[in-house]
Amino acid sequence: MLNPALPLGFAHHDHTNCVIDTLTAAETYCAEKELRFTPVRRKVLEILSQEHRALGAYAILDRLRESGFGSQPPIAYRALDFLVLNGLAHKIERLNAFIACSHLGYTHTPFFMICHLCNTVAEAQYVPDRGALESAAQTAGFHIEQTVVEAKGVCPSCITKGDI
Amino acid sequence: MLNPALPLGFAHHDHTNCVIDTLTAAETYCAEKELRFTPVRRKVLEILSQEHRALGAYAILDRLRESGFGSQPPIAYRALDFLVLNGLAHKIERLNAFIACSHLGYTHTPFFMICHLCNTVAEAQYVPDRGALESAAQTAGFHIEQTVVEAKGVCPSCITKGDI
DNA sequence: ACTAACTTGTTATAGTATTACGTCTGTATC
DNA sequence: GATACAGACGTAATACTATAACAAGTTAGT
Ligand SMILES: [Zn+2]
Ligand SMILES: [Zn+2]
Ligand SMILES: [Zn+2]
Ligand SMILES: [Zn+2]
Numbered sequence: 539m540l541n542p543a544l545p546l547g548f549a550h551h552d553h554t555n556c557v558i559d560t561l562t563a564a565e566t567y568c569a570e571k572e573l574r575f576t577p578v579r580r581k582v583l584e585i586l587s588q589e590h591r592a593l594g595a596y597a598i599l600d601r602l603r604e605s606g607f608g609s610q611p612p613i614a615y616r617a618l619d620f621l622v623l624n625g626l627a628h629k630i631e632r633l634n635a636f637i638a639c640s641h642l643g644y645t646h647t648p649f650f651m652i653c654h655l656c657n658t659v660a661e662a663q664y665v666p667d668r669g670a671l672e673s674a675a676q677t678a679g680f681h682i683e684q685t686v687v688e689a690k691g692v693c694p695s696c697i698t699k700g701d702i
Numbered sequence: 703m704l705n706p707a708l709p710l711g712f713a714h715h716d717h718t719n720c721v722i723d724t725l726t727a728a729e730t731y732c733a734e735k736e737l738r739f740t741p742v743r744r745k746v747l748e749i750l751s752q753e754h755r756a757l758g759a760y761a762i763l764d765r766l767r768e769s770g771f772g773s774q775p776p777i778a779y780r781a782l783d784f785l786v787l788n789g790l791a792h793k794i795e796r797l798n799a800f801i802a803c804s805h806l807g808y809t810h811t812p813f814f815m816i817c818h819l820c821n822t823v824a825e826a827q828y829v830p831d832r833g834a835l836e837s838a839a840q841t842a843g844f845h846i847e848q849t850v851v852e853a854k855g856v857c858p859s860c861i862t863k864g865d866i
Numbered sequence: 867a868c869t870a871a872c873t874t875g876t877t878a879t880a881g882t883a884t885t886a887c888g889t890c891t892g893t894a895t896c
Numbered sequence: 897g898a899t900a901c902a903g904a905c906g907t908a909a910t911a912c913t914a915t916a917a918c919a920a921g922t923t924a925g926t
Contacts, residue, residue, distance in 0.1 A: 548842050574892095576904070595882070608906055615883065616904080631795035631852070634882060634913095649835065651844040662838040671813065671851065674826040678712050679858030680815040687835065687851050688795070694843030738923085740873070759913070772875055779914065780874080798882090798913060 548651075548660045548694050553588075560587040563642050564626050573624060578607055582617040583638060586627055592635030592652075592659045630659055632688050637661065647685050653693035660693070712815075712824045712858050717752075724751040727806050728790050737788060742771055746781040747802060750791055756799030756816075756823045794823060796852050801825065811849050817857035824857070 564583055568575035585601045586593060595614045603609035618636050621627035627638050628648045639648075640661045649662045675682050728747055732739035749765045750757060759778045767773035782800050785791035791802050792812050803812075804825045813826045839846050 548844065574904080578905075610907055611883065612885090612907085613905075620904095632850075649838060651839060651842060651846070653844075654847075660842060660844070662842060671853075674813060675815060675853065675855070678815060678824060678826060679861065680712065680817075680824070680853070680855055681861060682815070682853045682855040683818075684855070685851065685853040686796075687849065689835075689839065689844070689846045689849040691839070691844055691846040691848070697843065697845060738873080742874080774876060775914070776876085776916090777874075 548658065556590075557584060557587045560638055560642070567626070567642060568624075571624070573620075578602070578613060579617045579620050581605060581607060582614065583621055583626055586621075586636060586638040590637075590660075591657065592630045592633050592637045594633075594635045598636070628661065628686075630688065631686065632690070633657075633659070635659075647687065649687040649689070651689050651691060651693070653696055654690050655692055655696040658693050658695070712822065720754075721748060721751045724802055724806070731790070731806060732788075735788070737784075742766070742777060743781045743784050745769060745771060746778065747785055747790055750785075750800060750802040754801075754824075755821060756794045756797050756801045758797075758799045762800070792825065792850075794852065795850065796854070797821075797823070799823075811851065813851040813853070815853050815855060815857070817860055818854050819856055819860040822857050822859070 561580065561584060564580070565575055567573075581602060582598055585598055595611065595618060598618070599609055599611065599614045602614060607613060618627065618629075621638075622629055622636070625639060626642060627636050628650070629636050630650055630652065632652060637650075637659055641663055644663070646663055651660045651662060653659075671685070672682070725744065725748060728744075729739055731737075745766060746762055749762055759775065759782060762782070763773055763775065763778045766778060771777065782791065782793075785802075786793055786800070789803060790806060791800050792814070793800050794814055794816065796816060801814075801823055805827055808827070810827055815824045815826060817823070835849065836846070
């Protein structure tokens with residue numbers, strides 16, 4: 539199982555297990571929820587978890603084509619819609635790109651750290667701040683259904699390189 | 703001066719003063735910072751503050767055309783780049799749309815509440831959570847430069863209408 | 867006036883996403 | 897098994913969002 543404490547994108551780790559773990563977890567999750575984890579959907583999640591960074595829909599489409607799947611935009615977008623809807627992946631709005639969820643099964647508000655030097659994205663575990671955020675919404679009378687937090691900055695690797 | 707405590711998008715208020723105040727504040731701000739608040743830039747900010755909701759670049763472009771300005775995409779995008787860069791407007795990544803800043807002059811991390819029923823957007827004052835957010839970044843060794851928070855949900859008006 | 871830096875006008879093109887329609891499954895019902 | 901239905905996929909066309917590249921005009925300092 540994946541360790542929810544550390545953001546994967548910035549850390550070295552055994553990547554073979556990483557992909558397998560993600561797919562296994564997704565299979566289990568979909569079985570429980572009676573969701574159809576079809577070959578295309580599985581392949582897209584596999585593609586996403588192979589790279590620990592955000593991929594655009596058309597980059598995913600290229601890889602699908604190489605693997606013999608359909609290669610028109612809706613193929614990728616429909617699979618991505620499914621994955622995002624069911625929390626198996628997230629969309630990084632800032633980049634118009636998608637990333638596999640690093641914390642499947644854990645309730646979490648996605649918090650993405652995006653390095654604008656090397657474009658790496660890491661998802662951190664973020665326990666929603668019931669203080670500032672919710673109270674701001676309550677003051678306005680707004681009912682929050684979903685929150686995303688995207689931070690732009692510099693990743694540890696680029697800091698070390700002295701690019702900052 | 704604008705009241706930073708209440709999100710404008712969801713509240714009734716004197717809109718004539720609202721636009722004038724925003725433009726006046728922007729003029730003052732640009733004068734102080736020696737920024738060139740040109741006619742196009744001013745017009746775009748005026749357009750944005752006339753509607754308290756997010757507008758796409760091409761919607762802005764239509765209004766620019768009606769007012770006799772250039773009507774090619776770069777005209778709008780360049781003005782928007784200027785406004786966003788200098789904190790006079792924000793981009794709502796989720797909507798690929800732009801909105802006038804409601805809290806010019808106040809240091810703030812933009813926090814947007816987006817109603818997915820009526821598409822209204824309100825910007826709330828949000829004091830960054832030095833706790834959860836920063837500590838998550840620090841654990842990863844990530845250096846945050848800018849953070850945006852976007853919440854999807856239902857606005858007070860739509861809740862009242864019973865659309866929830 | 868001369869120069870450099872910045873802003874605008876214009877054309878073309880790149881990148882992202884959706885609509886629409888036909889077909890093919892799997893599943894439930896008769 | 898035949899029928900009906902819903903969900904998923906294949907494909908073509910199109911809509912929406914954003915940028916590159918270059919020319920021309922403006923501003924401010926020398
Ligand atoms: Zn990995
Ligand atoms: Zn980096
Ligand atoms: Zn107003
Ligand atoms: Zn609403």
